Amino acid sequence: MRPARLTVVAAASLVAALTAVTGCAEKSGAGGDGAIKVAASDTACDVSKTEFPAGKVQIDVENKGSKVTELYVLFPDDRIVTERENIGPGTKASLTAEIKAGDYEVVCKPGMKGDGIRTNVKVTGQASGEKRSPEADAAVAAYRQYVVAQAEETLPRAQAFADAVKAGDVEAAKKAYAASRIGWERTEPVAESFGDIDPKVDVREDGLEAGQDPAKDWTGWHRLEKSLWADNTIGDAEKKLADTLIADLTEWQKKVGQAEITPTSMANGAKELLDEVATGKVTGEEERYSHTDLVDFKANVEGAEKAYELLKPIASKNDPALAQQLDTRFAALNTLLDKYRADKAGYDFTSYDKVGEPERKELSDGVNALAEPLSKLAASVAK
Template identity: 45%
Template sequence: MRESRTRLPFLVALGAGALLLSACTESTSSAGDAGSPRSLSVSSSAESCDVSAGTAPAGTLTFDVTNDGDEVTEFYLLGDDGLRIVAEVENIGPGLSRQLVVNAPAGDYFTACKPGMSGDGIRAAFTVTPSDEEPTVSADTQALVDAAVKNYSAYVQDQSDQLLAATEEFVKVYRAGADDRARALYPEARVHWERIETVAESFGDLDPKMDAREADLEPGQKWTGWHRIEKDLWPPARYTALTTKQRAAFADDLLANTRTLDERIGKLSFTVDQIANGSRGLLEEVATGKVTGEEEIWSHTDLWDFQANVDGARVGFEGVKPIVEQNDPALATQLTERFAALQKLLDSHRDGDGFVFYDTVATPERKQLSDAVNALSEPLSRLTAAVLG
């Protein structure tokens, strides 16, 4: 579950009714006009998610989200099925405010706050009514937009196809009890998931089935997916190994969900702000899970995931880079340089075709990685605004 961004002076959407998506920014006064029906305030607490209005006209909507509770919270705009994540802003600490800007077409939605970042959230119906606000685009810019969308769509589909093929091979050897081979294939297969993680996470029903970590499980939640199998392949002390039947069940479940994911991705359309926001979201995945070592707690293959998230973020940026060069050339240069600096640091931890295990990376080296991620995060947070002009 990740973020998104602002007003679309130009935007292309593939497919009827495709969302002209979203943005998450630090709270500013420029993204929305106070008193406008498109400017809404949100107060999140342990017991409530108070949105100042339950309707708004189609176009650029600005949600100013304030955490009035005692736990870190999240805010979501969900599709009419209550599952599809239209836009989100995460990790809002107590007393802090962040801003979510969404260019949304008319339709039915849900708003949701997640105090403690767990559970289904505190939800309410939200309606976007028809309006005459339409994005415009010059012919030259449209050509850049079309190219970015076409190339990114092809990239995501290719990674999804490779994920399916790699998962098929992985579950085959895991079911057969060939654990050494399965351990070798595990990080290689997950690379394809991590490169498109923000896209996969947009399917709110599939992501927890496929990528939930044990520490994140809700009470009563059945644990399935990659990390359930990871624990069986790298068992901790006093762990009871899965039986052959249990292995087969978890393997089959993972493969079935991967096939469903691939089918759904084949029906997706993208917009340039989704591409830019996906780039930012992937780097946040690095900052919140990979740098800390929390993602691959048993296998310690975090650096494979780290690299894959950076790959996906870089591909997203490079796809919209011609637009950024047109609108903010200094930002394009800065991002190019900081992606290169982070990659150089990652390359220093390579071991053959892969990486060293993360539990062998010393604290000072982890801090170097964290600092490089933070150095890239700041300009990357401005990518979508530059893309949208």
């Protein structure tokens, strides 16, 4: 999980507010005469239009500040409509979304932390919808089955981890830890769509919001990870946290089948999983105590590849060159990851603290090589 991360997949109760297609940050962003311009800086988030018609909306962002920023369009209760992360100083980004009528907020997050700088906007009228193709319906149905299955498989693995913690068995808990996270990591963009479940179960200590006390407010896997590896101990507090983890994951499992899923949210979610790898796993930040980053890395890649494989019939038809490139890049990254696993059918990976800087750069280069064409998948399936 990245700190304060939001997702393009909304809960079913939000009634499918959009279909988003996100572009890549670049030195010279796309223009568009009717685009909404956002000038972001370290202290401002200036939006050129605060009222605009529903339908296909293009937002062009320029980061004029000194810090990396993020842009969000949010519902009034902070649930996500669309987003663009990691917009570097001096760069531009462009994103396109289908947005229904309603009230929203445009938010810039300099430094990618906190509540951000917010501007209220109003979307008026009613957008015309298009009927999905049979291939798109099949992809969505199959992906929904996949995320439900991942949640169902996660619970017994997480229960085994929690049972070891509650028994005070540090070594057994360490052995069960990484496996308990695989299903979550494969489907993280969907998992993060349900309000505060994600920060309850997957936040790192440096991802806590300002004013939160780690001793009181930090829960979930990474809190227990620190106790197991950094402190090498299990106390009464950790045993209670194990029960809390299971309760929160059970809530996730009950909700996940209700997630609003579209072909473009699947595609954007696949790209988000690669972003997770680039910003957390390759750097070693995600599993900083256990060093099980490569297990998460592999799970993220598997989740992204699953979404792509389900969308491939559409992508192959609309952009065969892109599909061929994605096939090649996924295969190359999987081959690279296989160098660090003892069993190619399992999840016994090299401890990440044993992976040197040259090898980490090689992994990073493999992720970046895949992320670039993967960022075009949403646009391909939206044609």
